[in-house]
Amino acid sequence: MADITHRRVLKIALPIVLSNVTVPLLGAVDTGVVGQLGQAAPIGAVGLGAVILSTIYWVFGFLRMGTTGLVAQSHGARDPAETGAILTRALLIGGVAGLAFILLQAVLFRAAFAIAPASAEVESLTRDYLAIRIWGAPATICLYAITGWLIAVERTRGVLAVQVWTNGLNMLLDVVFVLGLGWGVQGVAAATLIAEWTGLALGLYLCRAAFAGGQWRDWARVFDRARIARMLQVNGDIMLRSVLLQGAFTSFVFLGARFGDVTLAANQVLLQFLQITAFGLDGFAFAAESLVGQAVGARRAGEVRRAAAVSGQWGLVGAVALGIAFWLAGPALIDILTTEPHVRAAARDYLPWVAFAPVIGIASWMLDGIFIGATLSREMRNAMIVSVAVYVVALLSLPPVWGNHGLWAALMILNMVRGLTMAALYPRAERAAA
Incomplete structure (x- = not known):
């Protein structure tokens, strides 16, 4: 196993x-073209x-994380047979799940519209969109x-290639x-479907x-x-962990609605800052996944500590940089995201929370x-x-x-307690390698 250096961490993270960066760009183009x-x-x-x-697909986010940890350990243990077998198992799970979604699409979409009803016109167009997009379920999952496999073996340039190809073609x-x-909504769906399957091939x-x-x-x-x-x-x-976390964020959005439309809109604007934080710091957490997993597989407790320390240092640097950027450029970003004066004023009032959020949450994200x-x-x-x-x-x-x-204070407490509880359990990571 090569030495864990700052250069190696950045090679994985960047x-x-x-x-x-390509993810929000795709959403903007989808909206802009249909607009x-x-x-x-x-x-x-x-x-x-x-x-x-x-x-629907979010439920299977565990497949990415679980694959990374297991593959990184088999890679660190120099067991290529198990490294390949893990990917095969994960692909079988993804394929079967995708086929199940295709077969159950009528039930799934009926339930979705019962939860989030729309006008007859919007629902009709949405059904046209979903009827095409659902055929990409196996590829997406x-x-x-x-x-997960590419991250585990430190081939994150491959992840970048897949994202750039898939979103660029889309x-x-x-x-x-x-x-x-002139295909309209169906054209957007067809574009995504083709991009998903060609992305899987790549x-x-x-x-x-x-x-x-x-x-x-x-x-x-x-x-x-x-x-x-x-x-x-x-x-x-x-x-289960992801469902609990998503439930916490969903409750934040729903409870914010109790304070009126302006506050709800301001919270929605500021949540985009948290999304930027996740995009910006994901790379360092992924570096920790790969390097810690390999160290555990190689049975080197000292390398676990080194991987946690080096990736954590860069995560902290990124968190502080984002916090300063939000504090200084936050008002300008708010003005870009909304033109409504009352929402702008409310978002500025709560801006300090998202400025401190990266620093408060970095421990929980890195320990994840x-x-x-x-x-x-x-x-x-x-x-x-x-x-x-x-x-x-x-x-x-x-x-x-x-x-x-x-x-907002409650949300910060959530991330703070996550960091503290996992920090208390961190020694188990080193014992796993011993």
Whole structure:
């Protein structure tokens, strides 16, 4: 295993940061192209359809994290057979899940519209969009596994290549299908579908080392009961942890609505700052996942400590830089995101919370990466249960006294407690390598 240096951490992290830049760009192009049709309904249909599918696919985000931790450990242990078998298992899960979504699409979409009803026109256009996009479900979910595998073996330039290709082709086809051929909402869906499947093909090519030597079709290993049980345990814990975290953020949005439309809109604007924070700091957490996982697989506790320290230093640098940027440039960014004067004023009032958020939350985000690499999924789950319980207490006590400031304080407490609880459990990561 090569030395863990600052250069190595940046080599893993920076391509992830760059690849994340393409995600909001795609959403902007989708909206902008449909907006040229001069009608509100197509914009709403594309937005609603994208939210429905992203919510469905989000459940399988564990496949990315679980694959990274398990593959990094087998890679560190110099076990290429298991490295390939893990990817095969993850791809089988992704493929089966995607096919299930295709078969159950009528039930899923009926439930989605019952939860988020829309006008007859928007719902009709959204159904047209979903009827095309759902055929990309196997590709999208399998790409989670491929991304996890590439991160684990430090091939994050491959992640960048897949993202740039998929989102770049999607944007190009958006223009051709919608503005050139006049396909409207269906054109946006078709563009995404083609991009997803070609992105999967590129991803499989970049993972070709996993298939070398035929280990991917070593079915006795792929379907080994103990290894499957371990994979299911890790992924199940991560999924529960993610559901709890998503529930906490969803409750933040819903409770913000109680303070009026202006406050709700201001919170929505400021949540974009948190999204920028996630995009900016993901790379360093992913570096921790890969390097810690390899150190655990190689049974080198000292390397776990070194990986956590070096990646954590860069994460802290990024968090401080983002916090300063939000403090100084936040008012200008708010003005770009909204033109409504009352929303601008409210967002400025709550801006200090998001300026401090990166520094408050960096420990929890970096420790997430460390725990994923060490496959301490049960500890992640338990830390999240404790943190959400404290968050609920904060929600019950702070907003009634401080209003929306109390709501933001509760969210900061959630991330702070996550960091503290996982920090207390960190020694287990080093023991996992020992």
